[in-house]
Amino acid sequence: xxxxxxxxxxxxxxxxxxxxxxxxxxxxxxxxxxxxxxxxxxxxxxxxxxxxxxxxxxxxxxxxxxxxxxxxxxxxxxxxxxxxxxxxxxxxxxxxxxxxxxxxxxxxxxxxxxxxxxxxxxxxxxxxxxxxxxxxxxxxxxxxxxxxxxxxxxxxxxxxxxxxxxxxxxxxxxxxxxxxxxxxxxxxxxxxxxxxxxxxxxxxxxxxxxxxxxxxxxxxxxxxxxxxxxxxxxxxxxxxxxxxxxxxxxxxxxxxxxxxxxxxxxxxxxxxxxxxxxxxxxxxxxxxxxxxxxxxxxxxxxxxxxxxxxxxxxxxxxxxxxxxxxxxxxxxxxxxxxxxxxxxxxxxxxxxxxxxxxxxxxxxxxxxxxxxxxxxxxxxxxxxxxxxxxxxxxxxxxxxx
Numbered sequence: 519x520x521x522x523x524x525x526x527x528x529x530x531x532x533x534x535x536x537x538x539x540x541x542x543x544x545x546x547x548x549x550x551x552x553x554x555x556x557x558x559x560x561x562x563x564x565x566x567x568x569x570x571x572x573x574x575x576x577x578x579x580x581x582x583x584x585x586x587x588x589x590x591x592x593x594x595x596x597x598x599x600x601x602x603x604x605x606x607x608x609x610x611x612x613x614x615x616x617x618x619x620x621x622x623x624x625x626x627x628x629x630x631x632x633x634x635x636x637x638x639x640x641x642x643x644x645x646x647x648x649x650x651x652x653x654x655x656x657x658x659x660x661x662x663x664x665x666x667x668x669x670x671x672x673x674x675x676x677x678x679x680x681x682x683x684x685x686x687x688x689x690x691x692x693x694x695x696x697x698x699x700x701x702x703x704x705x706x707x708x709x710x711x712x713x714x715x716x717x718x719x720x721x722x723x724x725x726x727x728x729x730x731x732x733x734x735x736x737x738x739x740x741x742x743x744x745x746x747x748x749x750x751x752x753x754x755x756x757x758x759x760x761x762x763x764x765x766x767x768x769x770x771x772x773x774x775x776x777x778x779x780x781x782x783x784x785x786x787x788x789x790x791x792x793x794x795x796x797x798x799x800x801x802x803x804x805x806x807x808x809x810x811x812x813x814x815x816x817x818x819x820x821x822x823x824x825x826x827x828x829x830x831x832x833x834x835x836x837x838x839x840x841x842x843x844x845x846x847x848x849x850x851x852x853x854x855x856x857x858x859x860x861x862x863x864x865x866x867x868x869x870x871x872x873x874x875x876x877x878x879x880x881x882x883x884x885x886x887x888x889x890x891x892x893x894x895x896x897x898x899x900x901x902x903x904x905x906x907x908x909x910x911x912x913x914x915x916x917x918x919x
Contacts, residue, residue, distance in 0.1 A: 520906045524856040525714040528787075528794060528897045536782035543778075551778035555785050556724070559709075562692075562788065563701030565726040566735045569742040570781060574688040574710035574723035576774035578643075579606040580745050581684055581706050581725050584738065586672030587612050587640050594634055595643040595686075596626040597863045597875075598883040603643055603686045604864055612640070616864060616875065619882040622815075624832075625652055627882070632660035637669045641682045646690035646700060648817055648860070649716070649829030654695065654703050657683060677732060678705060691717055691724075692795055692827040700827075701726045711784055716798070716829055716897070717791055719784040722776050746774045794897040798828030801895060801904055805831055808908045812915060813837070830860055831895040840888040842918065847891060849914045855907055858892040 540546055552570050559568035571577050587593065589611040595603050597616040607614040615634050620627040624647050631642065642661065644652040661668075661681040670676040685704035687693075691711075693700040701707045711722040725742065729735075744751070749771035787794075802819050809816060815834035819826040835842055843859070850857050863883040865875035877884050894907055 519854045520903065521854040522856065522894050522899065522903045522907055524858050524892075524894050525896045526898055527713050527718050527720075529718075529783075530786075530790075532786040532789065533783045536786040537779055540778050540782045546779050547777045548775045549778045551785060552776050552781040555719075555776075555781040555788070558785065558788055559724050560726060562791075563699045563707075563726050565701050565728060566730045567739060568724045568726045569739060569746075570719075570722060570724050570776040570784075571742075571746050572721060572723065572774040572776060573602075573712070574686070574708045575602040575606060576746065576772070577708035577723045577725035578602070578684070578686065579609050580742055580772075580774070581708060582606055582610045582612070582641065583745060584741055585641065585674055585682055585684075585706075590638060591640045591671070592636070592638040593641045593643060594631055594639060594681075596645055596883075597865055597880040598624055598626075598861065598886060599645045599647070599686065599864065600688070600861050601864065601867065601869065602688070603645055604870070607643075613638075615639070616880065618880040619886050621882050621885075624648070624817075624886055628653065628656045628660060631657070632663060635660065635664040635667055635681060637667050639664075639667070639681050640671065640675065641684050643684050643686050644704065645686040645688075646693060647830075648832055649689045649693050649827040650817060650819065651690060651693050651695035651700055651703065651824055651826070652685075654683070674729075674733065674738075677729070682706065684708070688712075688715070688723075689829040690827055691715070692791060694825045696823045702728045705729065711780075716794060716827055717784065717787045719776065719780040719787070722780050722784065743775075744768070745771045747771070748773055795827055797897040798895065799825075801899060802828050802831060804904055805893065805895075805908065809833065809911070812912075813919075828895065831893045832860065833891050833893065834886070835889040835891070838889045843889045843891055846914055846918060849917070850910060853910045853914070855910045856894060859887075859890060860892050861887070863887055 556568045591612040593607045594615045617626040617631045665680045683704040685707040687707040688710035690700040691709045706727045709724045711719040749769035751766045817832050864870045865877040
């Protein structure tokens with residue numbers, strides 16, 4: 519029996535040497551490597567300079583705060599997502615407005631999303647689930663249609679002049695849509711570089727925006743830095759360069775910066791990222807060819823106007839329930855193939871039940887979840903392991919159908 523892990527990090531000698539170099543340099547916290555990674559990510563995404571922080575979650579929260587979102591404001595998001603998409607809304611004191619899935623898809627019902635926009639709505643958070651970019655044409659159409667209801671709060675909201683689109687791109691770094699990179703599509707996009715993501719820094723994330731030339735980018739970058747380092751006006755790297763200890767703390771803020779050790783891993787990953795994505799798409803084609811004749815719903819990772827980053831490979835067992843999916847998961851694991859489930863809709867989780875959300879109000883999200891399974895998909899899987907995943911899947915499928 520072969521053992522195939524779900525999503526081990528793709529770490530090679532380049533990453534190891536990069537970390538060794540940082541350790542030997544004597545500078546291991548936020549410094550030149552982090553600043554270089556921010557520059558490289560901005561170049562890759564065709565945006566202005568990125569901001570690298572400790573996670574996608576911290577990037578999303580800092581972005582909401584920079585946008586001035588707070589109490590009495592509403593933020594729209596899908597019910598089918600991970601808690602990080604929603605928890606940051608509570609952190610800033612705003613109200614989350616959850617939208618059910620469009621029947622038969624993992625995306626929000628965009629008609630319901632548009633209908634939910636009112637004078638309190640400040641931000642919509644689409645989720646580029648599994649690395650597939652959402653239908654931003656429809657999302658932008660919705661916020662333009664409802665522009666008259668928008669009540670801006672703060673200079674950035676006034677500049678945008680409509681509900682702000684802030685993508686949860688945790689899964690989607692490197693995805694493409696209508697010739698654009700994920701990062702230059704939404705007004706703001708927040709990425710994750712967690713250990714299980716396509717590109718990792720072990721822990722970390724980045725925020726980018728598409729407002730180049732319309733705002734004072736340096737001022738906004740400094741604001742991110744201020745919010746992520748206790749509200750302190752000068753970080754350790756700046757002190758070192760200026761040979762001055764003097765600083766001020768102008769507000770009681772947060773601590774969520776990215777250190778150079780992690781940024782070094784990210785730089786090494788980014789240097790070979792396109793080849794990693796190519797490997798994922800080879801695997802997707804192989805999986806698709808071998809599973810498309812079964813009674814399954816598969817995601818469309820490539821099309822005329824889009825190419826995902828191949829982050830997750832979903833299957834849905836059409837006409838089956840959660841009991842069937844869970845038994846399938848257990849049998850795959852018993853044969854050495856580790857799968858996963860993405861995700862429990864938020865109203866199924868205790869934290870959101872306790873806040874008054876009920877999964878009965880989100881039937882289409884539940885329907886997508888109850889028979890969903892995620893197969894191993896990462897750039898370290900060998901051809902032999904991919905063959906074993908498919909052989910095992912078909913064996914289990916045949917034994918249960």
